Amino acid sequence: MFEWMKIPYALLTLFIVVNYGLLMTALIAKIGARVGRRHGIPIYQNYIDLIKNYGLRSSITHGFMFYLGPVFRLTGGVGLILFVPIIYGSEVFSNFSFAGDLILALYFIFFGTLGMALGAGESGHPYAAIGISRGLSQVTMAELPLAMAVFAVALQYQTLSITDIVAAQQGGILNWTLFTNPFAVAAAMMSFLGSMMRPPFDVVLAPQEIPIGPPTEYHSSYLALMQTNRVIFPIAKIAIFMSLFFGGAASWPVFFLKVFLIYMVSVFVGVVFPRFRVEQSIRWFLIWAVPMGVLGLVWV
Amino acid sequence: MKDELKKRIITGPDGFEFEVDPLNDYYCDAPPKVHPPAYVKIVEDLFNWARSESIWILGFGTGCGAIEMRPLMTPRFDAYRYGVQWRPTPRQSNLFIISGYLSVKTLKRVIRSYEQMQSPKYVIGLGSCTINGGMYWDSYNTIKKLDEYLPVDLYIAGCMPRPEALLKGFEDLKKIIRAGEGEGANIYAKNFDWYKANQKKVIQDWDMPDYNW
Amino acid sequence: MRTLYAELNKRFPLGELTVQREDLGFITVEREHLRALLLHLRDLEGFTHLVLLTAVDWMEEGIFQLTYLLSDRKKRRDLGLRVMIARDGASMETVHDVWPTAATYQRELCEMFGIDFPDSPGVHDPFILEGWTDIPPYRREFDTKKYADETFTHRAGRETNDPAEYMKKQLYPDGA
Numbered sequence: 127m128f129e130w131m132k133i134p135y136a137l138l139t140l141f142i143v144v145n146y147g148l149l150m151t152a153l154i155a156k157i158g159a160r161v162g163r164r165h166g167i168p169i170y171q172n173y174i175d176l177i178k179n180y181g182l183r184s185s186i187t188h189g190f191m192f193y194l195g196p197v198f199r200l201t202g203g204v205g206l207i208l209f210v211p212i213i214y215g216s217e218v219f220s221n222f223s224f225a226g227d228l229i230l231a232l233y234f235i236f237f238g239t240l241g242m243a244l245g246a247g248e249s250g251h252p253y254a255a256i257g258i259s260r261g262l263s264q265v266t267m268a269e270l271p272l273a274m275a276v277f278a279v280a281l282q283y284q285t286l287s288i289t290d291i292v293a294a295q296q297g298g299i300l301n302w303t304l305f306t307n308p309f310a311v312a313a314a315m316m317s318f319l320g321s322m323m324r325p326p327f328d329v330v331l332a333p334q335e336i337p338i339g340p341p342t343e344y345h346s347s348y349l350a351l352m353q354t355n356r357v358i359f360p361i362a363k364i365a366i367f368m369s370l371f372f373g374g375a376a377s378w379p380v381f382f383l384k385v386f387l388i389y390m391v392s393v394f395v396g397v398v399f400p401r402f403r404v405e406q407s408i409r410w411f412l413i414w415a416v417p418m419g420v421l422g423l424v425w426v
Numbered sequence: 427m428k429d430e431l432k433k434r435i436i437t438g439p440d441g442f443e444f445e446v447d448p449l450n451d452y453y454c455d456a457p458p459k460v461h462p463p464a465y466v467k468i469v470e471d472l473f474n475w476a477r478s479e480s481i482w483i484l485g486f487g488t489g490c491g492a493i494e495m496r497p498l499m500t501p502r503f504d505a506y507r508y509g510v511q512w513r514p515t516p517r518q519s520n521l522f523i524i525s526g527y528l529s530v531k532t533l534k535r536v537i538r539s540y541e542q543m544q545s546p547k548y549v550i551g552l553g554s555c556t557i558n559g560g561m562y563w564d565s566y567n568t569i570k571k572l573d574e575y576l577p578v579d580l581y582i583a584g585c586m587p588r589p590e591a592l593l594k595g596f597e598d599l600k601k602i603i604r605a606g607e608g609e610g611a612n613i614y615a616k617n618f619d620w621y622k623a624n625q626k627k628v629i630q631d632w633d634m635p636d637y638n639w
Numbered sequence: 640m641r642t643l644y645a646e647l648n649k650r651f652p653l654g655e656l657t658v659q660r661e662d663l664g665f666i667t668v669e670r671e672h673l674r675a676l677l678l679h680l681r682d683l684e685g686f687t688h689l690v691l692l693t694a695v696d697w698m699e700e701g702i703f704q705l706t707y708l709l710s711d712r713k714k715r716r717d718l719g720l721r722v723m724i725a726r727d728g729a730s731m732e733t734v735h736d737v738w739p740t741a742a743t744y745q746r747e748l749c750e751m752f753g754i755d756f757p758d759s760p761g762v763h764d765p766f767i768l769e770g771w772t773d774i775p776p777y778r779r780e781f782d783t784k785k786y787a788d789e790t791f792t793h794r795a796g797r798e799t800n801d802p803a804e805y806m807k808k809q810l811y812p813d814g815a
Contacts, residue, residue, distance in 0.1 A: 163501040171480070171509055178480040178520075181473035183461035184545045184611075337485075337514025345517035345544050531769050558794040564784040566776050567768065570791040628790060631770025 136208050136221045140358075142378070143207055147357030148172040150386060154393055161397065172357070179350035188249045188343060195245015196344065196351035202238025203355040206231060206362035213381060214292045214374040228286045231366050232276060235321070238359060239265050242340055249343035257339025260404045261330035267411045268320030268327075274419025275314035279370050281426045282307055288366070292374035302373040310422030311371045315391065316415035318367060320407065322360065322389075324396035327407050364388045431633050449635050457637050458615040461545050463606070470606065477520065477546065478603035479509040481596065484519035486539055489526025490586065491552045497589045510596055516542040521599070524576070526586065527555035527568045530628050533575060537625055540576055541637060545611035548603070550595060551581040560585055574624045577610035577617075640664040640716065643684070651676050654721075665706075665719040670731070673722050677707065677737050685711045686718060692734075692744035694752050698779045701726045703754060707734075724754070733759035751777040 152169045159166025187193060209227050213219035243262055246254040280286055282303070283294045295301050304311045320327045331339040341352060364385045368374060372388070375381035402410065433447040463470045487495065498505040499512070513519045516539040528536065540549070551572045554560035559570035572578050579602055582595040602608050614621060618637075626632050644656045644666065654667030668676055680686040686709035695704040707720040724731055733756040735742040745756040750766045753775035765771070774781050 159504075159506065164504040165507045166504075167506045167511075168509065174476050174480040174509060177473065177476035181476055182520075182544050182546070183463075184459075186544075341518075342515050343517055349518055529767070531767060534769070559787075559791070563793070564787045566773075566781075566783045566786045566790070570787070571794050574792055629770070630772060631765075 132222060135218045139212050139219050139221055140204065140207055143212070143358060143361050144354065146382060146385075147361050148176070150361075150389065151357055154389065158393070158397070172353070176350055176353055179346055179353065182346035185346040185348065191244045191248040192343075192348075193245075195242050195248070196348045196355070198241020198245065199238040200351050200355045200358075202234050202236075202241065203359035203362055205237070206234040206366070207358060209234070210362065210365055211289045211292070211369070212365055212375075213378065214289070214296075214369070214376050216376075220289065223287070223289055226286045227288050228276060228280060228291070228370075231288070232273065235272075235363060235366075236265070236269060238355065246340035246343070251342045253336040253338075253342045254340050256336050257330050257342075261340060263404055264327060264330060264407055265321060267408045268317045268415075270317075271313040271411060271415035271419040272317035272321075274416070275310040275317070275422055276370065278307060278310035278419070278422040278426050279303055281423070282310075288369050292369045295373045299373070303371040304373075307422055307425055309418050309425050313415050313418035313422055314367060314371060316411070316418065318363075318388075319392055319395055320411060320415075321363070322392040322396075324392050326395070326399040326402040328396075329401055329404055329407070360389065361385055428633060449633075457618055458541070458545075458611070460612045460615045462612070471604075474604055474606055474608075477608070478600040481508075481510045481521050481548075481599070482513045482519045483510060483521045483523055484516050484539060484543065485512045485514050486516075486522070486536070487525050488528050488532050488536060489524075489553070489555065491523075491525030491555075494552070494586050494589055494592060495523065495525060498592060503589045503593065505593065505596065508593070508596055508600075516540070517544065519543055520546070521548045521550065522576075523550045523552050524556050524572055524578075526553045527560065527562050527565075528572065529567050530569065530630075531567075533569055533625070534629050534634075537575070538634065546603075546608055547611050548579045548599060548608050549576050549610055550599065551578045552592070552595075553587060554583060554585045557581050557583060569628060575621060575628075577613040577621075579608055579610050640718075643716075643718070647676070647679075650679070662716040663719075664717075665721055667721045667723070670722050670724060673707075673720065674732065674734065674737070676720065677709075677734060680709055680718065681737060685713055688712060689738040689740055689744075690717065692741055692748070694748050694754060694777075696726075696752065696777065696779045698726070703729050703752060705731060705748075705754075729754040731756055733757065733762075735759050751775055753778060 149169060149172075152167060152172045155171075156166040156169065207221070209222050209224075209230050211220040211223040211227075239261065243258045246258050279291060283291050285291060285294075291303075295303060295306075299305070323331060331341075336342075341349065344352060365381070367388060368381075368384050372384055375384055431448050433445065433449075435443055436446050437443050465473070483495075487493075497503050498510070516522075520543070522536070522540055522543065524536065540547070549572075551557060555562055555568065556572040556578075559565070559568060562568040563570065569575060580595055580599050582591055584591055587595075599608070622636055640658050640661065640663075641656070644653065644664070647653060647666070651672050652669065654669070656667075657665040659665065688710040690708040690710045691706075692708070693706050695706065697704060702723045703726055705722045705724060707722070709718050709720070711717070722731070729752070731745075731754060733741070733745060735745065735756075742760050742762070745754075745759045746762050746764060746766050748754045749756060749759075749762045750768060750771070756762050768776070773786065776783065776786075
């Protein structure tokens, strides 16, 4: 029987995640600014930007898919959050998780990118088209090691349910997949770098080169939708990574801390390494990440 | 007008002939609408506050003054503290800084970019050249009064004004926006014919639609 | 610079030499010798770089002076070649096949001075002025102030006062 209380609970999860995401991305921008000895944006700047973009008076459209692009993207992020257990062992925050939710999560990670491709393609801007072709090839390539890592984990624990995977990792830090199957985790983290849109894999947006790639034509409410997604989606993705590889989280503070630390991995890599071109990043994934994934599978 | 912009008949690869009119096919030709502040006052005030605290500048340097905007991103001035950010595309920006002298050729691009911005949008004239031509007062190729061609919210005088003056300008612009007086887009829409007549007077080869968002 | 001039003078009939600095000189040449001289300088003397190609309007004499400024990076010297051409129906042979960059300079000269360079690629395309209908603006008979007054609206000036007069009026309103 379906429990109707799950719906408000899931919305509560969403609310917490959105606010956390807004604050965390601002905090990370602030940390980046501090590295450059600036003060950077105020911590609440993302809220203001959102209100402003929703409050703009005019907006234009380039067609039907142009509308749907940001909606698809947001669906990807929200869907990911709704179908993934966020807090392990909590009835309230396990959302709509079910036995095969790992497969659904994998699908949702890719879903937003596809929707964005259709929408941005319809905007007719050449930079959008370039960004899309780069983005799709790069994300597809990054997806391969991730899929391998996920298969390895599923094989290792003999289940497709994220809750069960988290349950198997309880009881000490050494039970985490990070230590029981380091190769799979390495492959997944490489894929994670590739899908975070930070250097060295940010040639899709490439602000100095093709300003700014797929979202070039998006504005006002469309852009606000995409901004909302941009704070939800990474967190949802990191939540999955955390559950699969880093032992999950049993309470919100642990969740916040782990998400922040995993996010910082991509930030650290991003400030150290320059940008890859698409063919370079694809080669990098093929040479380093995919063998890691294979090793991870063999390890199991 | 360039050849590729003229209306012409094209034969497709399958032998089918069709007419191409780039000016009408690629652009929208509807005049801009006046967007009244349609909300109740308190909501509009909230939005105005958000607009004033989140100013996104179009990264388009039209003249030498653009060099004064760059230091604002650096640690010394750090305009990000005040919610000022730069966006690479006109669709997402709210503020257009005309930085210094504006030649007729650039004016054409400026008009196109300005019309692609979403309302409400603001224009700052930076430097003497935008006010009265400045040292280019007798030049054959730079405009003398910016407010003849675009609705200007604020002028920052100087040749060139220092980045501090720009920061002060942003603060003043915030006051204007919060007071609900940053209605440049509506002024532009209301006096559209007047602005277009002025623009066409100086731009000799008008090879774009009258309104091209 | 003078040795180079003497050397060149054996092969080409050259005009006057102006030595600005030890490493910068200008030579006047006839237009029919220009091309051969440019090729000679580029291929044999090491002047591999065309720094700029510009024009001077000598309206009273009725001529344009074209200046081809060449640079020898190895020996660190610059040489300018001056060519005088008639001002009426000004036209010059193109050198874009010697230096491809010349095409851009020639396009600019065509627009700003109205000097035609037949066969130079895209020489009649608008460069900076789009849709210019008046006489080319760098010709000296073009009155830029008059044009600016006619085309653009000027902002009315502020009211100004002579400080001495003004203070006098303020302090002693009845003219005492």
